Amino acid sequence: MTQSGQERDEQAPAAAGGLRLDFAAISDVGRVRKDNQDSGYVGPWVLVVCDGVGGAARGDIASATAVQQLRKLDEPPTDDLLGQVAGALHRAHDRIGELVDEDPSLNGTSTTATVALFDGTRLGMGHVGDSRAYLFRDGAISQLTKDHTFVQSLIDEGRITEPESRVHPHRNLILKALDGIHEAEPDLFHVELAAGDRLLLCSDGASGVLDDGRLADILRGGSPDYAAVELVRASLEAGSSDNVTCLVADVVDAATPDEQLQPVLVGAAAELRKRSRGGKAGLFRGHRAGDTGELEPVAGEDPLPDNVPFAISNDPIDPEAARYAPQPPRRFTWFKRLLALAVVVGIAWMGGAAAWTWSQTQYYVGDQDGEVVIFRGVNADLPGLALSKPYETTDVTLDRLSDYDAGTVRDGIEAGSLADARKTVENLAGKQSADTGTSSTDTGTG
Known part of the structure; x- marks a missing residue:
């Protein structure tokens, strides 16, 4: 009242x-x-x-x-x-x-x-x-x-x-x-x-x-x-x-x-x-x-x-x-949600860019078509995305390496830097066999 x-x-x-x-x-x-x-x-x-x-x-x-x-x-x-x-x-x-x-x-x-x-x-x-x-x-x-x-x-x-x-x-x-x-x-x-x-x-x-x-x-x-x-x-x-x-x-x-x-x-x-x-x-x-x-x-x-x-x-x-x-x-709820999504995408993109930049400072020694090659990037792949690419080719071939060394190359040998990768290649070159395992030289009597 x-x-x-x-x-x-x-x-x-x-x-x-x-x-x-x-x-x-x-x-x-x-x-x-x-x-x-x-x-x-x-x-x-x-x-x-x-x-x-x-x-x-x-x-x-x-x-x-x-x-x-x-x-x-x-x-x-x-x-x-x-x-x-x-x-x-x-x-x-x-x-x-x-x-x-x-x-x-x-x-x-x-x-x-x-x-x-x-x-x-x-x-x-x-x-x-x-x-x-x-x-x-x-x-x-x-x-x-x-x-x-x-x-x-x-x-x-x-x-x-x-x-x-x-x-x-x-x-x-x-x-x-x-x-x-x-x-x-x-x-x-x-x-x-x-x-x-x-x-x-x-x-x-x-x-x-x-x-x-x-x-x-x-x-x-x-x-x-x-x-x-x-x-x-x-x-x-x-x-x-x-x-x-x-x-x-x-x-x-x-x-x-x-x-x-x-x-x-x-x-x-x-x-x-x-x-x-x-x-x-x-x-x-x-x-x-x-x-x-x-x-x-x-x-x-x-x-x-x-x-x-x-x-x-x-x-x-x-x-x-x-x-x-x-x-x-x-x-403006829809606008705020769109803005939040843009922020999330932006953060993810920046994270991906940072990861890609870091990956391009990494090297490893691997196999390409039977040859030992120095790769730039990380030894991994994502669906639809390659994380590495050949950087330097060498004259070392897998068929001139022991089965063990050839296997490690196929799996990929990590290297902390390009210099370390080149040193790994030098070591492998020193282990190459003189015999190529092929019949490129024929000494038959006719």
Whole structure:
């Protein structure tokens, strides 16, 4: 169920630039997950949504830690909006790293982070991961952030469409997150605002199932409270299997009477803070509009209830499990296999070339058509490949050698060098018989 946020005592000040924010926030564990790993915060100067990644490594701690660092921005900002946002994101990144160092069981935890710092006329945006920020203006919605995900890279390459990305088996793989180890390199940019604008920051539990048209329909009417509640309700009805967190803020003229709104902390950040203070983590009914009426979280070991759509329950990988290792899946598998084969063939060729070069420094004495010949190479053959060839012929013949010497020549007499081979031939020449064993000289009497 949803969770209420902790509230500060101070009232929301009017923005120095003539505009201010009316805001609301809600976070819901959803119908499938047992724990809420989303965290969010809204105040007069800053809006933050984080989606924890980590499973057993406690993604809720990562998101809560990041929000607790980023909410410190909630005070009148300096002129350097992006510098403040970048600094806060790096401090959150460092703090998560410190927690992992203190407790190695947290290794692998990380969180997305989308933060908007308001100065009265514009936003300074910082973004890492796949949580999103939208601007609804004059009846049209535009996405301010760009997902750091594998499927977004496929969209950028023109390989899939936005609708196809929503059902892609690797749609939950994120490529950037705050993890205390790898530098996140957040996207940083400004957004100019005008009275009448409406802002939405949400986790992918909402943006993953609601397209721009549905988001615009909900944002078109009602108060920020109403819009936030309806966004969560619509996400769950659309089959979201994740935690859902939505922050809605209206940009209004500073002269407009305000409700003296208090900052709101929601999700894991609020729950962990209550526990740290010894309180009981109750259900969130306090989005100033009543309960959203979602189902209770599913108990037991089965992570997917019967009412989850077939397309989700038959996903080849568990969406949350996939997010625990923000690494892209294998791409261009055929090319990688071909490249690996080329490497193997190249290594084999180089090995063969080296062996051939070595063989050409070897010599032995052998037989060719009854003559003693010095061969260059090794005294062996492979099918279809000769490893030696005649190098020098001699005037020593086998029929003038003893049977033993002739046999050793036929078998091949190894020599360490050409000089050794020539010495072997000299020794054999000295053993030749004067009698050739033929009748080349006839002394008959006629």
